[in-house]
Amino acid sequence: MENLPDSGYTCETVLYKKINRIELFMDVYQPDNKKTDASMVLFFGGGWNNGDRKALSHFARVFSAKGMTVFCPDYRIRSLHKSTPFDSIKDACSAMRFVKSNAERFGINPQNAGAGGGSAGGHVALCTFFVPLDENGENSTVTPEPAFFTLFNPALDTTALNSPASYALFEGRNAEASPFHHLKPGAPPEIIFHGSDDKLVPLDCIERFRDKSTEMGNYCELVVYPGQGHGFFHYAKNPRIFFDIAGNMEKFLISKNFLNSE
Numbered sequence: 239m240e241n242l243p244d245s246g247y248t249c250e251t252v253l254y255k256k257i258n259r260i261e262l263f264m265d266v267y268q269p270d271n272k273k274t275d276a277s278m279v280l281f282f283g284g285g286w287n288n289g290d291r292k293a294l295s296h297f298a299r300v301f302s303a304k305g306m307t308v309f310c311p312d313y314r315i316r317s318l319h320k321s322t323p324f325d326s327i328k329d330a331c332s333a334m335r336f337v338k339s340n341a342e343r344f345g346i347n348p349q350n351a352g353a354g355g356g357s358a359g360g361h362v363a364l365c366t367f368f369v370p371l372d373e374n375g376e377n378s379t380v381t382p383e384p385a386f387f388t389l390f391n392p393a394l395d396t397t398a399l400n401s402p403a404s405y406a407l408f409e410g411r412n413a414e415a416s417p418f419h420h421l422k423p424g425a426p427p428e429i430i431f432h433g434s435d436d437k438l439v440p441l442d443c444i445e446r447f448r449d450k451s452t453e454m455g456n457y458c459e460l461v462v463y464p465g466q467g468h469g470f471f472h473y474a475k476n477p478r479i480f481f482d483i484a485g486n487m488e489k490f491l492i493s494k495n496f497l498n499s500e
Contacts, residue, residue, distance in 0.1 A: 240481045241448065243471065246270050247302035254311060254336040255329065257373065260319055262329060264311035264336075265291055266344065273305025276350035276496035279337055280310050281330060283357030283469070285404050286323040287316040294356065295347040296473040297390040300484050306497055307346050309337055313362060317408060323358070323396075323415055327371045330362035331382035338380050350496060351400050352426070353384035356471060357439070360430075362390025364417040367425060386494060388487050390471040391436055394418050395443045408449055427457040429490040433466030433481050461486055 247269050257260040265277075278301060283295035291310045298308040313329035314321035330353075338348035353363040365371070366382040395418035399405050405412060413419050428451070431446045444460060451458040463470060463479060473480040490495035 242296060243299050245303070247299065249298075255332045255373075260314065260457060262312040262314070262332075263291070264309050264333060265295065265298070266415075267302035267308040267310070268344070269302045269305045269307065271305055271347060271498045272307070273498050274350075274496060275345070275347035276352065276385065276491070277307040277309065277337065277344070277346040279333055279351065279357030279363070280308060280383070280388075281333075281353070281355030281357065281363050282310070283359040283390075284315060286321075286326050286358045286361075286407050287403070289315055289358070293472070294359070296480065297484065297487075302486075302499065304488065306491075307344055309333070316339065322409065323361070324343075324371060326358070326362050327365040327369060328373045330366050331370050332373055333374065334366050334382035334384060335377060335380045335400075339377065345448045350385050352388065352496065354388030355391075355392070356390035357468065358387040358393055361394065361396065361415075361417065363387060363389065364392060364394055368417040368420040368422070369415055372432035381433035383424055384490070386426045386496060387430075388482070388490070389390065389428060389430045391432050391439050391468055392430065392444075393439055394447045398440070398443050399438070417444070418450070419449055421447070421454060422452040423456065425451060425454075425456040425458075427459075427490075427494050429459045429461065429487065431463065431471055431486070432463050433468065433470045434462050434464045435466060438468040459490065
């Protein structure tokens with residue numbers, strides 16, 4: 239089994255947004271040996287209620303060591319900010335705009351900035367393309383749309399959530415923020431990792447999204463892990479599965495010309 243890299247990259251924390259006295263930061267993982275001008279913005283999960291930007295740091299360490307710049311941002315969550323998922327979407331769009339607007343600073347190509355995340359984080363990542371929301375005063379000349387998606391059991395149909403608490407967060411406006419209900423042609427290429435036994439986001443929801451997106455001419459790849467439930471992709475839960483996912487992500491990124499093969 240591989241080991242998590244503890245070298246080959248540096249990490250700094252930068253402030254990317256201030257709103258209503260709330261400061262939102264992102265961790266920036268820069269490779270020592272940059273091998274691509276593409277980058278990846280990864281959003282943590284936690285049901286729009288909890289979570290921490292460090293949650294996907296293991297993926298950031300792996301891919302920054304492979305030569306890609308990776309960003310792990312905060313976004314507003316209900317437990318800390320009494321926010322709604324609509325606020326979370328606005329923050330995700332702001333994060334993408336910040337990354338693109340600071341492309342020269344980070345040594346990346348703004349047209350090759352992808353997005354991804356797990357569960358609610360996968361949802362807000364998808365919304366940067368399918369359901370973008372602008373903060374007041376946002377620079378709307380910079381699009382939040384990503385170049386690709388890397389997603390882990392994403393909540394992509396928010397009308398089908400198997401959680402009353404999550405459903406209540408949307409205040410009855412679930413369809414407004416549902417990527418499935420806003421699917422359209424011309425989407426960035428996607429890869430989705432999902433567990434067959436996910437009870438919170440059932441596999442059939444993911445399959446319907448993939449099928450409808452594919453019918454529209456989009457590239458949407460689904461990788462199913464038998465017997466796995468929600469949140470299976472985290473390193474702490476199963477290092478073997480984590481590295482298998484990372485390997486499949488790498489193949490996807492190479493195949494779409496966002497990462498160079500070793």
